[in-house]
Amino acid sequence: MRAQIVFGVILAVPIAVLLYLLFGPAFWRWRRKRRRALAPPAGLEAMLTRNVPLYAAMPAELRRQLLSHVNVFLAEKNFIGCGGQEINDEIRYTVAGTACILLLNREPEYFPGFTSILVYPDTFESMDVQYDGPVEVHERTARAGESWHRGPVVLSWGDVIRGVTDPVDGFNVVLHEFAHKLDEQDSGTDGLPELHALHHYDEWTQVLSREYEALHKRAARGTNHVLDDYGLESPAEFFAVATESFFEKAKAMRTRLPDLYEQLRRYYRVDPATWNY
Template sequence: MGLMLLVLGALLLCGWWASQPWRVIWRRSRIRARAFPAPWRAILRRNVPQVARLPTDMQLRLKRQMQVFLAEKQFIGCAGQAITDEVRVTIAALACLPLLGRSRGYYPKLHSVLVYPGAFIVDRVRQQGPLQMQQRQVLSGESWGEGQVVLSWDHVQREAASPEAGHNVVVHEFAHQLDQDKGFANGAPWLGDPGRQARWAQVMQQSFAVLRARLEAGEPDPLGDYASTEPAEFFAVASERFFCQPGALAQAHPAVYAELSRFYQLDPLLWT
């Protein structure tokens, strides 16, 4: 009995030690100080051309953030998908893009990334008035509030190779993760200041209405139909365009671009 209590006490002490904020800071600083592996550099050159367009200091920062992300997040293959360095490094590079200018956090609620070979099917029950409707969706990505992101490797590869097309499922789902930091996704991530929060709400609501009006009138808009479905998707799609088509977003929705620039603390127009 005494030995069991001793072992239990030791385990609790180890858990306490590992969870201390200063311990996390120290561990991450050691991870960031490691040399970035040469095979990972080759993967970035081959799969994520967007990295080479970043300023040199941002490339270095991205690689350091990737090292922490890869050390802390679990990757799980689904439906026969193998988890290789190619999969992990490619996804990590795109997932860390939204963190480039931010001073804290590595998606603290996220613990695992599930990867399917291609699009995957999700069955849901939706309430429509008094009725419950079974709905089947074919998806390329999804962000869950339980600390998981689900991705289609086929979509990740194709969109990473052609960022100028404006679509990036990884950026999209990890924008949802930032939105979900406060507990739920509604297109209004926590900004830490009531004044900023009010300005964000005003800009996003007005721009959401503008998007819907344009689409109803048959006018083009770089955000597209999916962004008009709900505010959470508006934020996630706008984040995709912010990183992949900053010029188009800034021209069509300058106020949205300005808010995202403040939120991400970046100006991708300077990279093009």
């Protein structure tokens, strides 16, 4: 009898895995489609109109898409207050509505690989590890946000609300950290997200590498006006910073950095330089 039970368990495991591989993705697509069809939560539209000017600026069809994506996002992500921060609908709706701007005009996966969003009241401290030769140096630094690889997003609510309510300052910690989450969906956080077609990769690499080097030169001359100098930290940070400016300094990027703007327009499948803000 014991042998039969063991054999049954051994047989059941690969069958369960096979069934998941065959039907799991279809189930998730079906469930997300149902959630997108639901009416938005009470107060969501009013909250986004007040807190997220980018939402009010985009065309009506994109606003409808965004609300449907927020339904899924809120169902799949868990908000956790840290440092005394209590989670309320303003936090959930503002963060979700801003993050989902990155998902428009596509069949999204809703930032896979993590479920938790940690929210502090304001700037928080994080431990940086650097190396001076063989010596490991630990240093605490103040952060507005973090995205842990295959882990949570960490946000300062004070920095979130300051960034999202000003749609033209080029600072939006939610767009920045969730751009990192898009970036890590393929093989790692390296400034090269999963693009929509194979033939896009060569041009993306050429343009973003060139603009990354150009940012170094502009920063040295003090003539950088579109991208924040924090983009110099790494190609991954360059992509996240460029994402912030693509949405918040769209007209300036389209004029001054047209090749970079076109790559991001093709990737995000929206044209924020034409939005009404």
